[in-house]
Amino acid sequence: MDDFIRGEIDAEIIEDDDSSIYLSIGDLMSGLLMFFALLFITALLQLAEKDVPKRVVIGNVVGQMKSNNINVKVNPETGDVSxxxxxxxxxxxTELKPEGKAFLRRFIPVYSGVIFSKPEFEQEISRVVIEGHTSSDGDDKTNLQLSLLRSSSVYNYIFYDMNFPTKAPLSQKILAAGRGEIESDNKRDNPGDRKVLFRFQFRSDELKKDIVKTSL
Known part of the structure; x- marks a missing residue:
């Protein structure tokens, strides 16, 4: 009888020990989940904070284009000027029209003026890329060459034929590139795909990528 009672007591002790183990593992998992949740929230807050300078720059570009009656499309999310x-x-x-040259003489001083209007804007924008784009009409190689020659024509006109107050610092940030038909509608020849883009590369976007990498 004593052995039976002792066996029951031992079984209860083992069950209590098992419960304690399960409880400890559960607490550990809950703690880990809470830690990663806090880490994720912190990363989101850091991303939102890094996005502020970028949005201020884009807002200023949009405002200056409107106030100077410069007819361009500005992407409110990226700041791309089309x-x-x-x-x-x-x-x-690939040769700029007289009207195109006149347009650049109006557009570039205003656009560049925004970039260098404040030290924080200048710091936020790490690079400006002049991108040539074509429609899907024609073959890939010809379109790629056409787009690059067009962006080069714009670049050369800006820095060899124009004068404006922020020309020197802009030359340190800008480069020309050809995208060809990469971003075009491949189902039809869309005239809207034939364009030149002025695209910002933002320092905050680079920092955001680093934050995402470290939080994974």
Whole structure:
């Protein structure tokens, strides 16, 4: 009888020990989940904070384009400024039209002026890329070459034929690139795809990528 009672007591002790183990593991898992949740929230807050300078820059670009009556499309999320082919070039040409040159003489001083209007803007924008884009009409190689020659024509006109107050510092940030038909509608020849983009590369975007990497 004593052995039976002792066996029951031992079984209860083992069950209590098992419960304690399960409870400890559960507490550990809950703690880990809470830790990663806090880490995730912290990363989100850091990302939101890093986004503020970028949005201020974009807002200023939009405002200055409107106040100076410069007819361009500005992407409110990225700050990309889109200039249609018809403004700058004849179809299939890499030579700037007189109207295109006149447009750049109005646009560039204002655009560059925003970048260097405040030290924090200048610091936030690590690079400006002049991108040539084509529609899907024609072959890939020809379109890529056309887009690069067009962006180069814009670059050369800005820095060899124009004078404006922020020309020197802008030359340190800007480069020309050809994208060809990479971002075009491949189902049809869309005139809207033939354009030149002025695209910002933001320092905060680079920092955001680093934050995401370290939080994973």
């Amino acid at each position: 200039i249609q082919e018809s403004i700058l070039f004849a179809k299939g040409s």
